[in-house]
Amino acid sequence: MSAPALEFTAEEERRILRHGPWPPASRPDPSNRVSGKPAAIAFGRALFFDPRLSFSGAVSCATCHPPDRAWTDGLPRSRGPPSLFNLRFNRWFGWDGAQDTLWAQNLRPLLDGREMGVGPSGAARLVRSDRQLSCSYRRAFGVAPGADDAWIFVDLGKALAAFLETQVTGRTPFDDFRDALARNDAAGQARYPAAAVRGLRLFLGRGNCAFCHFGPTFTNGEFADAGVPHFIKPGRVDPGRHGGIRKLRRSPYTLLGRFNDDAQRSTAAKTRYVRLRQSNFGEFRVPGLRNVALTAPYMHAGSLETLADVARHYSTIDEERLHAGGERILRRLDLSAREQVDLVAFLKTLTEKTPLHEYVEKTGNALCR
The missing domain is CATH 1.10.760.10 (Cytochrome c-like domain)
Known part of the structure; x- marks a missing residue:
């Protein structure tokens, strides 16, 4: 007897499917003449x-x-x-x-x-x-x-x-679940842990995690304020993305420089048009989440030791500490203890089998x- 299919709304299903397939297609880097060789x-x-x-x-x-x-x-x-x-x-x-x-x-x-x-x-x-x-x-x-x-x-x-x-990274339990959902395979969906399903719903819904962590790699590839300290030491602040853009503009090793092997500069538009904004202070790159359970500690400075600490951070975040426009994205989630456990259970299913x-x-x- 086949297992009953999990019930998702059309919007939930669309958002789940958006996080695959894995691995995605890729091509050599045109700026690097030995890419893939x-x-x-x-x-x-x-x-x-x-x-x-x-x-x-x-x-x-x-x-x-x-x-x-x-x-x-x-x-x-x-x-x-x-x-x-x-x-x-x-x-x-x-x-x-x-x-x-x-x-x-x-x-x-x-x-x-x-x-x-x-x-x-x-x-x-x-x-x-x-x-x-x-x-x-x-x-x-x-x-x-x-x-x-x-x-x-x-x-x-x-x-x-x-x-x-x-x-x-290789395939994960989430990828198996996502692909089972795509082909309407009820038995395949049923093998995904119930706690991970609940955590996935939080990730996509009330947690709003997928606002930044979306797509097959679970990242938008950009920068955000996550509400963590950005002081290197007393009186010295890490400028984050603001400093990064300034370094990028001074560097001879960019897509706009002579070391780019692509004469057409076909991938250089992002560098040519990047803009420096005051809101870039305190922003750091949004990391992908595949194998995230293996890569502790978390945040740019390793300030959170475990995934449970990360879930607790976003559940109790002090909105007054947000800068760089983070207050427009993040809200204190007030997750229950069980919801935090469920969210971590989902994140652990992004761990590969290799x-x-x-x-x-x-x-x-x-x-x-």
């Missing part, structure tokens, strides 16, 4: 784990983004290291959106002396002097490393981007023979 993916993988790309020789990308911890180290900071899942679908990069491509975002820690800080000259010197890296560069880009340090440096960011583009160790194992190596 196997040799570049393998080269990027090798670079990701190579500590020689830091001035100390002891820090690699994987130091703060270990793959077995969902690509984040789980430590609270003024800006925590975000997970690297599903970056290929981002519109902006970094918590403040100071980068408009994934390859440009990869250059930021290589430039920052507080992180890796190797810089263009150090990175280029390493690639030219190391036989293995030089060979891998030639395989990925079709030419030997040249004399222009800046181009070699940017190309390393593009190889890293080719690797990170492959880190797309073992985390497979994310690196499946990419292979970049060894040149």
Whole structure:
């Protein structure tokens, strides 16, 4: 005997279906000439784990983004290291959106002396002097490393981007439920936990979470004020998106600059027309929610330790603390204890089934023979 179908209104069903299908179609990044190319993916993988790309020789990308911890180290900071899942679908990069491509975002820690800080000259010197890296560069880009340090440096960011583009999360219990709903499969729908169904209804309805967290990646790709502190230390404020736009305008590594491989600048409109507004102060990137149960702590500075803390935050949010126009979106939800548990139950069904160790194992190596 088949299980009874869950009853949703036409509007609820439309909004549920909007969060799929998964995975979505994707295409290579036109600003990166090695996007999607196997040799570049393998080269990027090798670079990701190579500590020689830091001035100390002891820090690699994987130091703060270990793959077995969902690509984040789980430590609270003024800006925590975000997970690297599903970056290929981002519109902006970094918590403040100071980068408009994934390859440009990869250059930021290589430039920052507080992180890796190797810089263009150090990175280029390493690639030219190391036989293995030089060979891998030639395989990925079709030419030997040249004399222009800046181009070699940017190309390393593009190889890293080719690797990170492959880190797309797998299917989740929510995806199975969503697809069962799409094909009117009552038995498939019935396998979804009752608490998750209640949490999903809250997410779409009274909670208004889907105002910002919508679509297959559960994010609008933009920036918002979530009502969390944005002081780095007493007397020093993190400007968030406001500072990010100012950095973007000063950067030589944007879609409007010479390192864009797309001569038509077909994806550059977002950068050309971005506007700086006072309301951007205190706004941070709206993260996607796939695998969110694996990526604690939460918010840009890791100020909330668990998903239960996140649900409690939005349930009891102090509307007087909202800035950056957040008061137009957020309202204190006053969720009951059970409703908070249900909301967390739904969020946990956005966790994929793929073992985390497979994310690196499946990419292979970049060894040149």
